[in-house]
Amino acid sequence: MKNRKTYLKEIKLDTIALVRDQNYCVAKAARNVEVSAQVLN
Numbered sequence: 001m002k003n004r005k006t007y008l009k010e011i012k013l014d015t016i017a018l019v020r021d022q023n024y025c026v027a028k029a030a031r032n033v034e035v036s037a038q039v040l041n
Helices: 002-022 026-032
Strands: none
Touching: 002 026
16 A cells, blocks of 8 residues: 555656646646546645
């Protein structure tokens, strides 16, 4: 279970970087990292 949490944390950090640094909306950033936007909430 720990690996999943670490993986999810990395995805969230990558997505936050896309939103902040490249002005992506959350939905577009989520698609870019191939997860549902709901996973990020």
